[in-house]
Amino acid sequence: MKEIGGYFGLEQLVSNEYYKGLIPLNNARYSLLYLLKAKNIKKIYIPYYLVNVVREMCSNYDYNFELYHIEPDFMPVFDKKLEKNEYLCVVNYFGQLTDEKILFLKNKLDRVILDNVQSFFQRPLKGIDTFYACEKYFGVPDGGYLATDATLTEEIEVDISKDRMTHVLGRFEDNASNYYSIFQKHMLLFDDEPLKYMSKLTHNIMGAIDYEKVCKTRDENYSYLSSRLEKTNKIKLITPKGPFAYPYYIKNGVEVRKILAQKKLYIPTLWPDVIKDNPVNSIENEYAANILPLPCDQRYGIEEMEFLADEVSKFIK
């Protein structure tokens, strides 16, 4: 019998997660690992334009991988034939791959894994293994969802998040900069974590989010940014549902970020290693350096978007 009585632990909140039928895991990269293991994959093709932790995870777990390039419209440049144990990991950059494009890739290549880390609200398509990340979209310390028919027959522990909440709580009641170094430390800790199920704490928070409201705010913010910046944006965009960010292409993106940061506008580089690892004239280097993923998430309203668009516009020649 469990302990009865005494002070309360965190309240069990309303329980209404967005993805109820998917496999809840500790994060996105381990969702890929789940698939690699469960499907007995021997080789995975991953894009050059991707965070290095995926590559490192593949190496750590001894999976053979090969890198591929993308087109300016974010579609894979890939004309190899996939062998039976080979899969292509397709990244849905900024949610710019429509369901039609995803189905086209599925029909062409069959063994496709979709990384929807940047498209949380785009539901999985039948027969396509798809993974999602929670902390990229919501105020949780970790968590991911995986849509797949494959089942991994190995014991998996449930993650524990309680010791990763400092920066999450800190930024909620205080400011981001006071907790940034703790945030970075927590991110690094994941490198030593194995594949786990999503923690009880992350489940609790994910169950109590007003997803409709989040989605609506993101849609409105994205539309606003689009109305202000579309004409000068070198990349042509569709409008995804509940977008991750508004990807704005600008010359000298690396410099512009630094200047924006002085105004407390923090635009991430997705991803620093891509700039380092790819030739200057490659599309990957160019995109990583010059696409500003402008935040359009539920923490902000039109007032912040206005300020953001004003500041970014100062750099348009």
Place this chain on the structure above:
Amino acid sequence: MKEIGGYFGLEQLVSNEYYKNLIPLNTARYSLLYILKAKNIKKIYLPTYLCNVVRDMCLKYSYEIEYYCIGEDFLPIFDKNLAKDEYIFIVNYFGQITDEKILLLRDRFERLVLDNAQSFFQRPLNGVDTIYSCRKFFGVPEGAYLSTVAKLNEEIEVDISKNRMTHILGRFEGEASDYFQNYQEHKLLFDDEPLKYMSKLSHNILGAIDYDNAARIRNENYVYLASKLGKLNRLSLVTPEGPFAYPFYIKNGIEVRKKLAKKKIYIPILWPNALDETPQESIEHDYVANILPLPCDQRYGIDEMKFMVSEVSKYTA
């Protein structure tokens, strides 16, 4: 302009608090302070059957206090006339004071403050200043609601809870005993806190609770305990909505608690200070020592209630 971009703070959850129009404050005791100040009260009558933090607060802020006793039915034994700036503080022990009784008390005393810290779901009545405590009923670090028409014309800070979450998160994902010391330290910190508004963090959690569900489970557990222990209970009880605990009177309550604790059933003494401060033969002393507030809250189901009944029954000779 606030910071834009970067990692997320805790997600803003669905926002549906049980008491939307009351004054949200940091703790129950400071809700009393709010009234003492706002109504310009000079003297407050307190029951001897009470947690010492209320008295300590009154003395710290230089309010005159005088004690009164209660009867077996938890109602005040009080025949003084209250002067214009004198109030009586009435505690709704275990929610046993019905609305009818409260209205009678209101008509008789006029100047009363009702402490509903043990009766969260009993809504405030017209013309009765009423105090609610959140952490006695839910998994939050602190928070209180105050129902009053009085207004305090003084700047009040908003509380910050982020550094009081360790034991709450710890008990949610770990063991209560590992965080008990932490819990005690946090409780002591309140002694040095001033009156504040409820923190953003407590608001966030309290907005995402399924109150119908919590009240329903409490009702079911209470009814179950009453059905098994009612005949053996010297107290004749009403069934409050969403009860705080089931108060079971037992001889040698202090000894019984110690034995139950060995079975990991933790029954608090409400309140240890009252045990030292009241005469051995008084009702107050008897109640503090021998009323076991058996937990019936939303963390537990019938299985736990059954186990608790079987253990408690061992001592009902």
